[in-house]
Amino acid sequence: MTGSAPGYGTGLLFVMLATVGWSxxxxxxxxxxxxxxWQINCWRGFWMSVFLLAYLVFVYGPATLEKFLAIPLPALIATAGFFTAGSTLYVTSLTLTGTATVSVIGALSPIFAGLLSPWITGERPSLASWAAALMALVGVGVIAWDGVSAGNLLSLIVCLGVPASFAAQTVALRRYRDFDMVPAICVGGFFTFAVAGVMGFIFGGHPGGGFEVSVQQMLLLALMGPLQLSIPLVFYAKGARYVPAVTLAMIVMLDVVLNPFWAWLGAGEVPSQSAYAGGTVIVVAVLLSIFGDRWLSTRRLQAA
Structure with a gap:
Protein backbone atom coordinates (compact mmCIF):
# COMPACT_ATOMS: atom_id res chain seq x y z
CA MET A 1 0.00 0.00 0.00
CA THR A 2 1.33 3.44 -0.85
CA GLY A 3 0.40 6.99 -0.13
CA SER A 4 -1.93 7.06 -3.12
CA ALA A 5 -4.21 4.29 -1.81
CA PRO A 6 -7.84 5.29 -1.14
CA GLY A 7 -8.39 6.22 2.50
CA TYR A 8 -4.67 6.61 3.21
CA GLY A 9 -4.97 10.28 4.16
CA THR A 10 -7.93 9.59 6.44
CA GLY A 11 -6.01 6.75 8.06
CA LEU A 12 -3.02 9.02 8.68
CA LEU A 13 -5.28 11.58 10.36
CA PHE A 14 -6.80 8.93 12.63
CA VAL A 15 -3.39 7.59 13.68
CA MET A 16 -2.06 11.09 14.36
CA LEU A 17 -5.09 11.87 16.52
CA ALA A 18 -4.49 8.61 18.39
CA THR A 19 -0.85 9.57 18.98
CA VAL A 20 -1.86 12.98 20.36
CA GLY A 21 -4.21 11.25 22.81
CA TRP A 22 -1.60 8.72 23.94
CA SER A 23 0.95 11.49 24.48
CA TRP A 38 0.14 -1.24 38.50
CA GLN A 39 -2.58 0.89 40.05
CA ILE A 40 -2.69 3.26 37.08
CA ASN A 41 -2.72 0.47 34.51
CA CYS A 42 -5.35 -1.47 36.42
CA TRP A 43 -8.00 1.24 36.54
CA ARG A 44 -6.97 2.97 33.33
CA GLY A 45 -7.58 -0.32 31.53
CA PHE A 46 -10.90 -0.82 33.30
CA TRP A 47 -12.30 2.62 32.46
CA MET A 48 -10.93 2.35 28.92
CA SER A 49 -12.95 -0.82 28.38
CA VAL A 50 -16.07 0.56 30.06
CA PHE A 51 -15.98 3.54 27.68
CA LEU A 52 -15.31 1.30 24.66
CA LEU A 53 -18.22 -0.94 25.62
CA ALA A 54 -20.50 2.10 25.90
CA TYR A 55 -19.22 3.30 22.52
CA LEU A 56 -19.96 -0.07 20.92
CA VAL A 57 -23.47 -0.18 22.40
CA PHE A 58 -24.09 3.35 21.12
CA VAL A 59 -22.88 2.48 17.61
CA TYR A 60 -24.30 -1.03 17.23
CA GLY A 61 -27.11 -1.21 19.77
CA PRO A 62 -28.54 -4.74 20.11
CA ALA A 63 -25.97 -6.02 17.58
CA THR A 64 -23.03 -5.28 19.93
CA LEU A 65 -22.59 -8.90 20.99
CA GLU A 66 -22.58 -9.95 17.35
CA LYS A 67 -19.60 -7.63 16.74
CA PHE A 68 -17.66 -9.42 19.48
CA LEU A 69 -18.57 -12.82 18.07
CA ALA A 70 -17.85 -11.78 14.48
CA ILE A 71 -14.13 -11.35 15.19
CA PRO A 72 -12.21 -14.57 14.49
CA LEU A 73 -11.04 -16.13 17.74
CA PRO A 74 -7.31 -15.93 16.83
CA ALA A 75 -7.73 -12.20 16.09
CA LEU A 76 -9.57 -11.61 19.37
CA ILE A 77 -6.96 -13.48 21.41
CA ALA A 78 -4.02 -11.85 19.61
CA THR A 79 -5.28 -8.27 19.83
CA ALA A 80 -6.49 -8.51 23.43
CA GLY A 81 -3.50 -10.56 24.52
CA PHE A 82 -0.86 -8.32 23.00
CA PHE A 83 -2.55 -5.22 24.44
CA THR A 84 -2.44 -6.77 27.91
CA ALA A 85 1.11 -8.04 27.43
CA GLY A 86 2.38 -4.67 26.22
CA SER A 87 0.80 -2.77 29.13
CA THR A 88 2.06 -5.27 31.71
CA LEU A 89 5.58 -5.52 30.29
CA TYR A 90 5.85 -1.74 30.09
CA VAL A 91 5.14 -1.33 33.79
CA THR A 92 7.44 -4.24 34.65
CA SER A 93 10.27 -2.83 32.53
CA LEU A 94 10.10 0.48 34.39
CA THR A 95 10.73 -1.39 37.64
CA LEU A 96 13.83 -3.07 36.19
CA THR A 97 15.60 -0.28 34.32
CA GLY A 98 15.48 3.43 33.53
CA THR A 99 12.74 5.21 31.59
CA ALA A 100 15.22 6.31 28.92
CA THR A 101 16.28 2.72 28.26
CA VAL A 102 12.65 1.65 27.96
CA SER A 103 12.01 4.51 25.51
CA VAL A 104 14.96 3.63 23.29
CA ILE A 105 14.11 -0.07 23.17
CA GLY A 106 10.44 0.84 22.65
CA ALA A 107 11.47 2.65 19.47
CA LEU A 108 12.18 -0.76 17.94
CA SER A 109 8.44 -1.26 17.35
CA PRO A 110 8.59 -0.15 13.67
CA ILE A 111 11.44 -2.62 13.13
CA PHE A 112 9.42 -5.45 14.65
CA ALA A 113 6.37 -4.40 12.62
CA GLY A 114 8.46 -4.49 9.46
CA LEU A 115 9.73 -7.97 10.25
CA LEU A 116 6.26 -9.32 11.07
CA SER A 117 4.31 -7.65 8.25
CA PRO A 118 5.37 -9.91 5.34
CA TRP A 119 4.36 -13.01 7.30
CA ILE A 120 1.10 -11.78 8.82
CA THR A 121 -0.30 -9.08 6.53
CA GLY A 122 1.55 -9.80 3.29
CA GLU A 123 2.90 -6.21 3.24
CA ARG A 124 6.58 -5.86 2.44
CA PRO A 125 8.03 -2.63 3.84
CA SER A 126 9.86 -0.50 1.29
CA LEU A 127 13.40 0.80 1.53
CA ALA A 128 11.98 4.18 2.59
CA SER A 129 10.06 2.53 5.45
CA TRP A 130 13.15 0.71 6.73
CA ALA A 131 15.22 3.90 6.50
CA ALA A 132 12.53 5.84 8.39
CA ALA A 133 12.34 3.19 11.13
CA LEU A 134 16.11 3.26 11.67
CA MET A 135 16.12 7.06 11.63
CA ALA A 136 13.39 7.16 14.31
CA LEU A 137 15.42 4.77 16.45
CA VAL A 138 18.40 7.13 16.18
CA GLY A 139 16.20 10.10 17.10
CA VAL A 140 14.89 8.41 20.24
CA GLY A 141 18.46 7.42 21.11
CA VAL A 142 19.60 11.05 20.86
CA ILE A 143 16.82 12.19 23.21
CA ALA A 144 17.37 9.49 25.82
CA TRP A 145 21.14 9.01 25.51
CA ASP A 146 22.06 10.52 28.88
CA GLY A 147 19.61 8.33 30.73
CA VAL A 148 20.29 5.02 29.02
CA SER A 149 21.58 2.33 31.34
CA ALA A 150 22.89 -1.05 30.31
CA GLY A 151 20.69 -3.04 32.70
CA ASN A 152 20.81 -6.83 32.97
CA LEU A 153 19.65 -9.57 30.63
CA LEU A 154 16.25 -9.90 32.30
CA SER A 155 15.49 -6.18 31.98
CA LEU A 156 16.58 -6.27 28.32
CA ILE A 157 14.28 -9.21 27.55
CA VAL A 158 11.33 -7.58 29.34
CA CYS A 159 11.96 -4.25 27.58
CA LEU A 160 12.10 -5.96 24.19
CA GLY A 161 8.69 -7.42 24.91
CA VAL A 162 7.14 -3.93 24.91
CA PRO A 163 7.82 -2.97 21.24
CA ALA A 164 7.32 -6.57 20.17
CA SER A 165 3.84 -6.64 21.75
CA PHE A 166 2.88 -3.28 20.25
CA ALA A 167 4.12 -4.33 16.82
CA ALA A 168 2.25 -7.64 17.05
CA GLN A 169 -0.95 -5.83 18.04
CA THR A 170 -0.48 -3.44 15.12
CA VAL A 171 -0.02 -6.15 12.50
CA ALA A 172 -2.97 -8.05 13.99
CA LEU A 173 -5.15 -4.98 13.46
CA ARG A 174 -3.85 -4.78 9.88
CA ARG A 175 -4.37 -8.50 9.26
CA TYR A 176 -8.01 -8.36 10.38
CA ARG A 177 -8.79 -4.85 9.15
CA ASP A 178 -12.03 -6.03 7.53
CA PHE A 179 -13.46 -6.44 11.04
CA ASP A 180 -14.19 -3.80 13.66
CA MET A 181 -11.42 -4.67 16.12
CA VAL A 182 -12.55 -2.28 18.86
CA PRO A 183 -14.35 -5.15 20.67
CA ALA A 184 -11.06 -7.06 20.84
CA ILE A 185 -9.30 -4.06 22.38
CA CYS A 186 -12.19 -3.76 24.83
CA VAL A 187 -11.57 -7.33 25.97
CA GLY A 188 -7.85 -6.52 26.29
CA GLY A 189 -8.62 -3.65 28.66
CA PHE A 190 -10.57 -5.89 31.02
CA PHE A 191 -7.72 -8.44 30.90
CA THR A 192 -5.29 -5.64 31.77
CA PHE A 193 -7.49 -4.61 34.70
CA ALA A 194 -7.33 -8.12 36.13
CA VAL A 195 -3.63 -8.71 35.46
CA ALA A 196 -2.42 -5.33 36.74
CA GLY A 197 -4.67 -5.63 39.79
CA VAL A 198 -3.13 -8.96 40.77
CA MET A 199 0.41 -7.81 39.92
CA GLY A 200 -0.12 -4.94 42.35
CA PHE A 201 -0.27 -7.51 45.17
CA ILE A 202 2.92 -9.24 44.03
CA PHE A 203 5.15 -6.37 42.91
CA GLY A 204 3.45 -3.26 44.25
CA GLY A 205 3.21 -4.39 47.84
CA HIS A 206 -0.23 -2.85 48.30
CA PRO A 207 -2.78 -4.49 50.64
CA GLY A 208 -5.39 -4.00 47.93
CA GLY A 209 -3.07 -4.74 45.03
CA GLY A 210 -3.43 -2.68 41.89
CA PHE A 211 -7.12 -2.24 42.78
CA GLU A 212 -6.27 0.04 45.72
CA VAL A 213 -6.91 3.71 44.86
CA SER A 214 -8.72 6.59 46.55
CA VAL A 215 -12.01 8.04 45.36
CA GLN A 216 -10.30 11.19 44.07
CA GLN A 217 -7.73 9.15 42.18
CA MET A 218 -10.48 6.94 40.78
CA LEU A 219 -12.28 9.97 39.35
CA LEU A 220 -9.14 11.10 37.56
CA LEU A 221 -8.47 7.59 36.26
CA ALA A 222 -12.08 7.45 35.03
CA LEU A 223 -11.21 10.51 32.94
CA MET A 224 -7.80 9.21 31.88
CA GLY A 225 -9.11 5.89 30.60
CA PRO A 226 -11.38 7.35 27.90
CA LEU A 227 -9.32 10.42 26.93
CA GLN A 228 -5.86 8.89 26.94
CA LEU A 229 -6.71 5.34 25.84
CA SER A 230 -10.24 4.65 24.62
CA ILE A 231 -10.68 7.44 22.08
CA PRO A 232 -7.11 7.14 20.74
CA LEU A 233 -7.52 3.36 20.36
CA VAL A 234 -10.74 3.80 18.39
CA PHE A 235 -8.87 6.18 16.07
CA TYR A 236 -5.90 3.79 15.85
CA ALA A 237 -8.06 0.79 15.00
CA LYS A 238 -9.77 2.80 12.26
CA GLY A 239 -6.47 4.13 10.93
CA ALA A 240 -5.06 0.60 10.79
CA ARG A 241 -7.53 -0.20 8.01
CA TYR A 242 -5.74 2.14 5.60
CA VAL A 243 -2.13 2.60 6.76
CA PRO A 244 0.66 -0.04 6.51
CA ALA A 245 1.91 -1.49 9.78
CA VAL A 246 5.38 0.09 9.70
CA THR A 247 3.96 3.57 9.06
CA LEU A 248 1.44 3.02 11.86
CA ALA A 249 4.23 2.26 14.30
CA MET A 250 6.32 5.14 12.94
CA ILE A 251 3.65 7.78 13.52
CA VAL A 252 3.23 6.60 17.10
CA MET A 253 6.92 7.49 17.61
CA LEU A 254 5.76 11.13 17.61
CA ASP A 255 4.63 10.41 21.18
CA VAL A 256 8.30 10.81 22.17
CA VAL A 257 8.17 14.37 20.77
CA LEU A 258 4.71 15.31 22.03
CA ASN A 259 5.20 14.22 25.65
CA PRO A 260 7.91 16.84 26.36
CA PHE A 261 5.83 19.40 24.46
CA TRP A 262 2.85 18.96 26.80
CA ALA A 263 5.19 19.13 29.79
CA TRP A 264 6.60 22.41 28.47
CA LEU A 265 3.15 23.81 27.67
CA GLY A 266 1.50 22.76 30.93
CA ALA A 267 4.31 22.89 33.48
CA GLY A 268 6.95 25.12 31.91
CA GLU A 269 9.53 22.31 31.69
CA VAL A 270 12.04 23.41 29.04
CA PRO A 271 13.13 20.50 26.81
CA SER A 272 16.84 19.74 26.62
CA GLN A 273 18.93 20.37 23.51
CA SER A 274 18.97 16.62 22.87
CA ALA A 275 15.15 16.64 22.91
CA TYR A 276 15.12 19.27 20.16
CA ALA A 277 17.72 17.42 18.07
CA GLY A 278 16.20 13.96 18.53
CA GLY A 279 12.68 15.27 18.03
CA THR A 280 13.67 16.82 14.72
CA VAL A 281 15.13 13.50 13.55
CA ILE A 282 11.94 11.66 14.56
CA VAL A 283 9.68 14.12 12.75
CA VAL A 284 11.78 13.80 9.57
CA ALA A 285 11.66 10.01 9.91
CA VAL A 286 7.86 10.03 10.21
CA LEU A 287 7.57 12.26 7.14
CA LEU A 288 9.87 9.90 5.25
CA SER A 289 7.69 6.95 6.23
CA ILE A 290 4.51 8.76 5.13
CA PHE A 291 5.73 10.28 1.86
CA GLY A 292 8.86 8.28 1.01
CA ASP A 293 7.16 5.66 -1.16
CA ARG A 294 5.27 8.27 -3.15
CA TRP A 295 8.48 10.28 -3.73
CA LEU A 296 10.42 7.20 -4.83
CA SER A 297 7.60 6.17 -7.19
CA THR A 298 7.57 9.63 -8.73
CA ARG A 299 11.34 9.53 -9.20
CA ARG A 300 11.14 6.14 -10.90
CA LEU A 301 8.42 7.39 -13.27
CA GLN A 302 10.47 10.45 -14.14
CA ALA A 303 13.53 8.31 -14.80
CA ALA A 304 11.48 6.01 -17.03
Missing amino acids: LAGVFVRFLPGLDG
Missing part, protein backbone atom coordinates in the same frame (compact mmCIF):
# COMPACT_ATOMS: atom_id res chain seq x y z
CA LEU A 24 -1.22 12.89 27.29
CA ALA A 25 -0.17 10.01 29.55
CA GLY A 26 2.54 12.05 31.24
CA VAL A 27 0.14 14.89 32.00
CA PHE A 28 -2.30 12.54 33.74
CA VAL A 29 0.43 10.70 35.65
CA ARG A 30 1.68 14.06 36.94
CA PHE A 31 -1.65 14.43 38.76
CA LEU A 32 -1.43 10.90 40.22
CA PRO A 33 1.87 11.06 42.16
CA GLY A 34 0.71 8.65 44.84
CA LEU A 35 0.05 5.74 42.48
CA ASP A 36 2.44 3.26 40.89
CA GLY A 37 2.20 1.76 37.41
Whole structure:
Protein backbone atom coordinates (compact mmCIF):
# COMPACT_ATOMS: atom_id res chain seq x y z
CA MET A 1 0.00 0.00 0.00
CA THR A 2 1.33 3.44 -0.85
CA GLY A 3 0.40 6.99 -0.13
CA SER A 4 -1.93 7.06 -3.12
CA ALA A 5 -4.21 4.29 -1.81
CA PRO A 6 -7.84 5.29 -1.14
CA GLY A 7 -8.39 6.22 2.50
CA TYR A 8 -4.67 6.61 3.21
CA GLY A 9 -4.97 10.28 4.16
CA THR A 10 -7.93 9.59 6.44
CA GLY A 11 -6.01 6.75 8.06
CA LEU A 12 -3.02 9.02 8.68
CA LEU A 13 -5.28 11.58 10.36
CA PHE A 14 -6.80 8.93 12.63
CA VAL A 15 -3.39 7.59 13.68
CA MET A 16 -2.06 11.09 14.36
CA LEU A 17 -5.09 11.87 16.52
CA ALA A 18 -4.49 8.61 18.39
CA THR A 19 -0.85 9.57 18.98
CA VAL A 20 -1.86 12.98 20.36
CA GLY A 21 -4.21 11.25 22.81
CA TRP A 22 -1.60 8.72 23.94
CA SER A 23 0.95 11.49 24.48
CA LEU A 24 -1.22 12.89 27.29
CA ALA A 25 -0.17 10.01 29.55
CA GLY A 26 2.54 12.05 31.24
CA VAL A 27 0.14 14.89 32.00
CA PHE A 28 -2.30 12.54 33.74
CA VAL A 29 0.43 10.70 35.65
CA ARG A 30 1.68 14.06 36.94
CA PHE A 31 -1.65 14.43 38.76
CA LEU A 32 -1.43 10.90 40.22
CA PRO A 33 1.87 11.06 42.16
CA GLY A 34 0.71 8.65 44.84
CA LEU A 35 0.05 5.74 42.48
CA ASP A 36 2.44 3.26 40.89
CA GLY A 37 2.20 1.76 37.41
CA TRP A 38 0.14 -1.24 38.50
CA GLN A 39 -2.58 0.89 40.05
CA ILE A 40 -2.69 3.26 37.08
CA ASN A 41 -2.72 0.47 34.51
CA CYS A 42 -5.35 -1.47 36.42
CA TRP A 43 -8.00 1.24 36.54
CA ARG A 44 -6.97 2.97 33.33
CA GLY A 45 -7.58 -0.32 31.53
CA PHE A 46 -10.90 -0.82 33.30
CA TRP A 47 -12.30 2.62 32.46
CA MET A 48 -10.93 2.35 28.92
CA SER A 49 -12.95 -0.82 28.38
CA VAL A 50 -16.07 0.56 30.06
CA PHE A 51 -15.98 3.54 27.68
CA LEU A 52 -15.31 1.30 24.66
CA LEU A 53 -18.22 -0.94 25.62
CA ALA A 54 -20.50 2.10 25.90
CA TYR A 55 -19.22 3.30 22.52
CA LEU A 56 -19.96 -0.07 20.92
CA VAL A 57 -23.47 -0.18 22.40
CA PHE A 58 -24.09 3.35 21.12
CA VAL A 59 -22.88 2.48 17.61
CA TYR A 60 -24.30 -1.03 17.23
CA GLY A 61 -27.11 -1.21 19.77
CA PRO A 62 -28.54 -4.74 20.11
CA ALA A 63 -25.97 -6.02 17.58
CA THR A 64 -23.03 -5.28 19.93
CA LEU A 65 -22.59 -8.90 20.99
CA GLU A 66 -22.58 -9.95 17.35
CA LYS A 67 -19.60 -7.63 16.74
CA PHE A 68 -17.66 -9.42 19.48
CA LEU A 69 -18.57 -12.82 18.07
CA ALA A 70 -17.85 -11.78 14.48
CA ILE A 71 -14.13 -11.35 15.19
CA PRO A 72 -12.21 -14.57 14.49
CA LEU A 73 -11.04 -16.13 17.74
CA PRO A 74 -7.31 -15.93 16.83
CA ALA A 75 -7.73 -12.20 16.09
CA LEU A 76 -9.57 -11.61 19.37
CA ILE A 77 -6.96 -13.48 21.41
CA ALA A 78 -4.02 -11.85 19.61
CA THR A 79 -5.28 -8.27 19.83
CA ALA A 80 -6.49 -8.51 23.43
CA GLY A 81 -3.50 -10.56 24.52
CA PHE A 82 -0.86 -8.32 23.00
CA PHE A 83 -2.55 -5.22 24.44
CA THR A 84 -2.44 -6.77 27.91
CA ALA A 85 1.11 -8.04 27.43
CA GLY A 86 2.38 -4.67 26.22
CA SER A 87 0.80 -2.77 29.13
CA THR A 88 2.06 -5.27 31.71
CA LEU A 89 5.58 -5.52 30.29
CA TYR A 90 5.85 -1.74 30.09
CA VAL A 91 5.14 -1.33 33.79
CA THR A 92 7.44 -4.24 34.65
CA SER A 93 10.27 -2.83 32.53
CA LEU A 94 10.10 0.48 34.39
CA THR A 95 10.73 -1.39 37.64
CA LEU A 96 13.83 -3.07 36.19
CA THR A 97 15.60 -0.28 34.32
CA GLY A 98 15.48 3.43 33.53
CA THR A 99 12.74 5.21 31.59
CA ALA A 100 15.22 6.31 28.92
CA THR A 101 16.28 2.72 28.26
CA VAL A 102 12.65 1.65 27.96
CA SER A 103 12.01 4.51 25.51
CA VAL A 104 14.96 3.63 23.29
CA ILE A 105 14.11 -0.07 23.17
CA GLY A 106 10.44 0.84 22.65
CA ALA A 107 11.47 2.65 19.47
CA LEU A 108 12.18 -0.76 17.94
CA SER A 109 8.44 -1.26 17.35
CA PRO A 110 8.59 -0.15 13.67
CA ILE A 111 11.44 -2.62 13.13
CA PHE A 112 9.42 -5.45 14.65
CA ALA A 113 6.37 -4.40 12.62
CA GLY A 114 8.46 -4.49 9.46
CA LEU A 115 9.73 -7.97 10.25
CA LEU A 116 6.26 -9.32 11.07
CA SER A 117 4.31 -7.65 8.25
CA PRO A 118 5.37 -9.91 5.34
CA TRP A 119 4.36 -13.01 7.30
CA ILE A 120 1.10 -11.78 8.82
CA THR A 121 -0.30 -9.08 6.53
CA GLY A 122 1.55 -9.80 3.29
CA GLU A 123 2.90 -6.21 3.24
CA ARG A 124 6.58 -5.86 2.44
CA PRO A 125 8.03 -2.63 3.84
CA SER A 126 9.86 -0.50 1.29
CA LEU A 127 13.40 0.80 1.53
CA ALA A 128 11.98 4.18 2.59
CA SER A 129 10.06 2.53 5.45
CA TRP A 130 13.15 0.71 6.73
CA ALA A 131 15.22 3.90 6.50
CA ALA A 132 12.53 5.84 8.39
CA ALA A 133 12.34 3.19 11.13
CA LEU A 134 16.11 3.26 11.67
CA MET A 135 16.12 7.06 11.63
CA ALA A 136 13.39 7.16 14.31
CA LEU A 137 15.42 4.77 16.45
CA VAL A 138 18.40 7.13 16.18
CA GLY A 139 16.20 10.10 17.10
CA VAL A 140 14.89 8.41 20.24
CA GLY A 141 18.46 7.42 21.11
CA VAL A 142 19.60 11.05 20.86
CA ILE A 143 16.82 12.19 23.21
CA ALA A 144 17.37 9.49 25.82
CA TRP A 145 21.14 9.01 25.51
CA ASP A 146 22.06 10.52 28.88
CA GLY A 147 19.61 8.33 30.73
CA VAL A 148 20.29 5.02 29.02
CA SER A 149 21.58 2.33 31.34
CA ALA A 150 22.89 -1.05 30.31
CA GLY A 151 20.69 -3.04 32.70
CA ASN A 152 20.81 -6.83 32.97
CA LEU A 153 19.65 -9.57 30.63
CA LEU A 154 16.25 -9.90 32.30
CA SER A 155 15.49 -6.18 31.98
CA LEU A 156 16.58 -6.27 28.32
CA ILE A 157 14.28 -9.21 27.55
CA VAL A 158 11.33 -7.58 29.34
CA CYS A 159 11.96 -4.25 27.58
CA LEU A 160 12.10 -5.96 24.19
CA GLY A 161 8.69 -7.42 24.91
CA VAL A 162 7.14 -3.93 24.91
CA PRO A 163 7.82 -2.97 21.24
CA ALA A 164 7.32 -6.57 20.17
CA SER A 165 3.84 -6.64 21.75
CA PHE A 166 2.88 -3.28 20.25
CA ALA A 167 4.12 -4.33 16.82
CA ALA A 168 2.25 -7.64 17.05
CA GLN A 169 -0.95 -5.83 18.04
CA THR A 170 -0.48 -3.44 15.12
CA VAL A 171 -0.02 -6.15 12.50
CA ALA A 172 -2.97 -8.05 13.99
CA LEU A 173 -5.15 -4.98 13.46
CA ARG A 174 -3.85 -4.78 9.88
CA ARG A 175 -4.37 -8.50 9.26
CA TYR A 176 -8.01 -8.36 10.38
CA ARG A 177 -8.79 -4.85 9.15
CA ASP A 178 -12.03 -6.03 7.53
CA PHE A 179 -13.46 -6.44 11.04
CA ASP A 180 -14.19 -3.80 13.66
CA MET A 181 -11.42 -4.67 16.12
CA VAL A 182 -12.55 -2.28 18.86
CA PRO A 183 -14.35 -5.15 20.67
CA ALA A 184 -11.06 -7.06 20.84
CA ILE A 185 -9.30 -4.06 22.38
CA CYS A 186 -12.19 -3.76 24.83
CA VAL A 187 -11.57 -7.33 25.97
CA GLY A 188 -7.85 -6.52 26.29
CA GLY A 189 -8.62 -3.65 28.66
CA PHE A 190 -10.57 -5.89 31.02
CA PHE A 191 -7.72 -8.44 30.90
CA THR A 192 -5.29 -5.64 31.77
CA PHE A 193 -7.49 -4.61 34.70
CA ALA A 194 -7.33 -8.12 36.13
CA VAL A 195 -3.63 -8.71 35.46
CA ALA A 196 -2.42 -5.33 36.74
CA GLY A 197 -4.67 -5.63 39.79
CA VAL A 198 -3.13 -8.96 40.77
CA MET A 199 0.41 -7.81 39.92
CA GLY A 200 -0.12 -4.94 42.35
CA PHE A 201 -0.27 -7.51 45.17
CA ILE A 202 2.92 -9.24 44.03
CA PHE A 203 5.15 -6.37 42.91
CA GLY A 204 3.45 -3.26 44.25
CA GLY A 205 3.21 -4.39 47.84
CA HIS A 206 -0.23 -2.85 48.30
CA PRO A 207 -2.78 -4.49 50.64
CA GLY A 208 -5.39 -4.00 47.93
CA GLY A 209 -3.07 -4.74 45.03
CA GLY A 210 -3.43 -2.68 41.89
CA PHE A 211 -7.12 -2.24 42.78
CA GLU A 212 -6.27 0.04 45.72
CA VAL A 213 -6.91 3.71 44.86
CA SER A 214 -8.72 6.59 46.55
CA VAL A 215 -12.01 8.04 45.36
CA GLN A 216 -10.30 11.19 44.07
CA GLN A 217 -7.73 9.15 42.18
CA MET A 218 -10.48 6.94 40.78
CA LEU A 219 -12.28 9.97 39.35
CA LEU A 220 -9.14 11.10 37.56
CA LEU A 221 -8.47 7.59 36.26
CA ALA A 222 -12.08 7.45 35.03
CA LEU A 223 -11.21 10.51 32.94
CA MET A 224 -7.80 9.21 31.88
CA GLY A 225 -9.11 5.89 30.60
CA PRO A 226 -11.38 7.35 27.90
CA LEU A 227 -9.32 10.42 26.93
CA GLN A 228 -5.86 8.89 26.94
CA LEU A 229 -6.71 5.34 25.84
CA SER A 230 -10.24 4.65 24.62
CA ILE A 231 -10.68 7.44 22.08
CA PRO A 232 -7.11 7.14 20.74
CA LEU A 233 -7.52 3.36 20.36
CA VAL A 234 -10.74 3.80 18.39
CA PHE A 235 -8.87 6.18 16.07
CA TYR A 236 -5.90 3.79 15.85
CA ALA A 237 -8.06 0.79 15.00
CA LYS A 238 -9.77 2.80 12.26
CA GLY A 239 -6.47 4.13 10.93
CA ALA A 240 -5.06 0.60 10.79
CA ARG A 241 -7.53 -0.20 8.01
CA TYR A 242 -5.74 2.14 5.60
CA VAL A 243 -2.13 2.60 6.76
CA PRO A 244 0.66 -0.04 6.51
CA ALA A 245 1.91 -1.49 9.78
CA VAL A 246 5.38 0.09 9.70
CA THR A 247 3.96 3.57 9.06
CA LEU A 248 1.44 3.02 11.86
CA ALA A 249 4.23 2.26 14.30
CA MET A 250 6.32 5.14 12.94
CA ILE A 251 3.65 7.78 13.52
CA VAL A 252 3.23 6.60 17.10
CA MET A 253 6.92 7.49 17.61
CA LEU A 254 5.76 11.13 17.61
CA ASP A 255 4.63 10.41 21.18
CA VAL A 256 8.30 10.81 22.17
CA VAL A 257 8.17 14.37 20.77
CA LEU A 258 4.71 15.31 22.03
CA ASN A 259 5.20 14.22 25.65
CA PRO A 260 7.91 16.84 26.36
CA PHE A 261 5.83 19.40 24.46
CA TRP A 262 2.85 18.96 26.80
CA ALA A 263 5.19 19.13 29.79
CA TRP A 264 6.60 22.41 28.47
CA LEU A 265 3.15 23.81 27.67
CA GLY A 266 1.50 22.76 30.93
CA ALA A 267 4.31 22.89 33.48
CA GLY A 268 6.95 25.12 31.91
CA GLU A 269 9.53 22.31 31.69
CA VAL A 270 12.04 23.41 29.04
CA PRO A 271 13.13 20.50 26.81
CA SER A 272 16.84 19.74 26.62
CA GLN A 273 18.93 20.37 23.51
CA SER A 274 18.97 16.62 22.87
CA ALA A 275 15.15 16.64 22.91
CA TYR A 276 15.12 19.27 20.16
CA ALA A 277 17.72 17.42 18.07
CA GLY A 278 16.20 13.96 18.53
CA GLY A 279 12.68 15.27 18.03
CA THR A 280 13.67 16.82 14.72
CA VAL A 281 15.13 13.50 13.55
CA ILE A 282 11.94 11.66 14.56
CA VAL A 283 9.68 14.12 12.75
CA VAL A 284 11.78 13.80 9.57
CA ALA A 285 11.66 10.01 9.91
CA VAL A 286 7.86 10.03 10.21
CA LEU A 287 7.57 12.26 7.14
CA LEU A 288 9.87 9.90 5.25
CA SER A 289 7.69 6.95 6.23
CA ILE A 290 4.51 8.76 5.13
CA PHE A 291 5.73 10.28 1.86
CA GLY A 292 8.86 8.28 1.01
CA ASP A 293 7.16 5.66 -1.16
CA ARG A 294 5.27 8.27 -3.15
CA TRP A 295 8.48 10.28 -3.73
CA LEU A 296 10.42 7.20 -4.83
CA SER A 297 7.60 6.17 -7.19
CA THR A 298 7.57 9.63 -8.73
CA ARG A 299 11.34 9.53 -9.20
CA ARG A 300 11.14 6.14 -10.90
CA LEU A 301 8.42 7.39 -13.27
CA GLN A 302 10.47 10.45 -14.14
CA ALA A 303 13.53 8.31 -14.80
CA ALA A 304 11.48 6.01 -17.03
